[in-house]
Amino acid sequence: VPELPEVESLRRSLLPYIDGQTIRSVKVLMAKLVSSKGTKRESSKAKQVEFESNLVGEKIIGIERRAKNLIFRLSSGAVVLVHLKMTGQLVYKQNSENGESEIVFGGHPIQDTQTDLPNKHTYVIFNLDKGTLYYNDVRQFGYLLYYKNQLDLDKDDHFSKLGLEPFSPDFTEKNFVSRMKTKKGVLKKLFLDQKVVVGLGNIYCDEVCFASGVLPTRKVETLTSKELSKLYKEIKRILAFAVDLGGSSIANYLLADGSRGNYAREHKVYNRSGLNCIKCGNPLKSIQLAGRTTVFCDIDQK
Ligand SMILES: [Zn+2]
Numbered sequence: 001v002p003e004l005p006e007v008e009s010l011r012r013s014l015l016p017y018i019d020g021q022t023i024r025s026v027k028v029l030m031a032k033l034v035s036s037k038g039t040k041r042e043s044s045k046a047k048q049v050e051f052e053s054n055l056v057g058e059k060i061i062g063i064e065r066r067a068k069n070l071i072f073r074l075s076s077g078a079v080v081l082v083h084l085k086m087t088g089q090l091v092y093k094q095n096s097e098n099g100e101s102e103i104v105f106g107g108h109p110i111q112d113t114q115t116d117l118p119n120k121h122t123y124v125i126f127n128l129d130k131g132t133l134y135y136n137d138v139r140q141f142g143y144l145l146y147y148k149n150q151l152d153l154d155k156d157d158h159f160s161k162l163g164l165e166p167f168s169p170d171f172t173e174k175n176f177v178s179r180m181k182t183k184k185g186v187l188k189k190l191f192l193d194q195k196v197v198v199g200l201g202n203i204y205c206d207e208v209c210f211a212s213g214v215l216p217t218r219k220v221e222t223l224t225s226k227e228l229s230k231l232y233k234e235i236k237r238i239l240a241f242a243v244d245l246g247g248s249s250i251a252n253y254l255l256a257d258g259s260r261g262n263y264a265r266e267h268k269v270y271n272r273s274g275l276n277c278i279k280c281g282n283p284l285k286s287i288q289l290a291g292r293t294t295v296f297c298d299i300d301q302k
Pocket of ligand 1: 277278279281297298
């Protein structure tokens with residue numbers, strides 16, 4: 001599952017390649033992906049046709065991100081919202097000039113065979129001036145929605161329940177602490193529901209709790225001012241560091257140098273249950289919390 005740092009890395013990697021390019025044609029191979037969001041989606045032929053025809057001739061003038069949504073801005077004021085969900089993947093392949101094709105991709109980790117494009121998991125194809133953008137999705141939970149303007153996007157209300165953006169100027173310690181003080185219950189559950197701050201999925205929740213010396217099972221209402229301050233600083237630091245390293249899975253893959261997302265190497269607790277804690281040397285513990293494997297050190301975290 002791509003988490004926020006992977007989506008942000010993808011945005012930053014794609015932008016210099018596709019910004020300013022015009023969409024020449026669009027092919028949708030699975031109508032439900034462009035029809036609506038949710039698990040029981042209709043396949044609307046009308047939505048598919050709208051998606052394919054309305055985008056032709058549009059120039060891409062920017063890509064923004066809100067939580068894990070990518071927002072493609074187009075020259076007419078139209079918007080395409082993309083959510084990769086569990087297994088979505090965007091792959092951009094620049095037209096080859098000297099036989100060496102450049103590929104940028106992010107989202108679900110790519111398999112070597114998936115550098116053959118399009119492939120059996122490709123469901124939307126955008127032909128641009130200088131290359132092709134592919135949307136692949138093994139399990140087809142993701143979606144790409146077209147809105148003719150910002151007003152229509154706002155009406156669909158994708159973002160109203162979301163918390164603070166960790167890289168925005170609004171994410172101040174004061175704002176974070178005041179939101180935390182209105183909440184109760186288990187810390188990790190609160191972080192996972194994204195209502196205080198977005199971007200803390202399973203991996204980053206465990207990493208932030210460990211770095212802050214706070215157990216993920218702590219009741220939010222028992223956190224001290226010092227602990228809240230530490231959590232705030234670690235959320236900022238860890239998410240920014242993860243984005244700088246290209247996320248935990250893979251965000252930017254250039255065939256030329258084969259570089260991949262490197263944050264996975266930096267995990268201190270995630271996926272390290274039973275291994276020695278890097279601080280005290282004792283084995284890390286794990287439990288199931290909110291349906292997720294949760295790893296922590298019961299000595300360093302209180
Ligand atoms: Zn420890």
